[in-house]
Amino acid sequence: MFDLRPETGEDWWEVEALYDLCFAPGREALSSYRLRDDVPPVAGLSMVARDPDGILAGAIRYWPVRVAGEKTLLLGPVAVHPTRQGEGLGGGLIRESLHLAEAQGWQRVLLVGDAPYYGRFGFSKLTAVQMPPPTNPERVLGLELVPGAWDGVRGVVERDA
Template sequence: MYALSRETADDRWEVEALYDLCFAPGREALSSYRLRDGIAPVHALCLVARDPDGILGGAIRFWPVRVGRAEALLLGPVAVHPTRQGEGLGGLLIREGVERATDLSWPRILLVGDAPYYSRFGFRQLDGVEMPPPTNPARVLGTGNWAGITGRVTRWGAEEGH
């Protein structure tokens, strides 16, 4: 059993260590990280999962972005400690994060990931949504209201065409 709570400043370095453990070296060189530079995550949606002993098992973050002129959330990173994988913890974090985002009236969420895994949470490939290169377009997935939303994904606060 895990307790989910909002990530706090006290969790930051432990969460960063988890991301370092779970992702390849140089993870911060990925194009999705350029969308996060200098932008605060949506703190109400950044969650940690701890076991009854208080040990961090997983974490998820969400960041505001623009797709064309529309608002969206960028999900990620989401990570589960290798010793806790296969227990459904990643799914718990994703479902809870998406539910909270919906409750806060965020109309759409996107991510870069594997469709076979994320489709179980309602994510599907987004046509016409362009992540910064070198992102594989087949890995750009979204959930929520994407009707008529196309364009480049840009940093929150960036204006289309600038």
């Protein structure tokens, strides 16, 4: 069992250390990080998962962005400690946080990731949305939390300043 709860300021550096462990050095050089610079994660959606001993096992963050002027959630990163992978924790974080996003009134979610993995949560390729370069357009995925939320939304993803 894991305790899933909103990330707090006290979790920040421990979550950053988990991301450093799970992702390649230089992860912050990715274009998606330029959309996050000096923008706080969305309160209540960025979550941590701790085991019964309080040890951080996983984390997920969301950021506000805009596509064609429309407020959109940018999911990522999501990470699970290597010793906890394969236990369904990443999927649990994604499902729970998407449920909370829908309850908060968000309409659409965007991410850059692996379509076969994220497809099982309902994400699919967005052909009319461009992440800042250098991003592989095949990995730009979206999910509608409200039917039709991506209809007519096209263009470059921009910071929500």
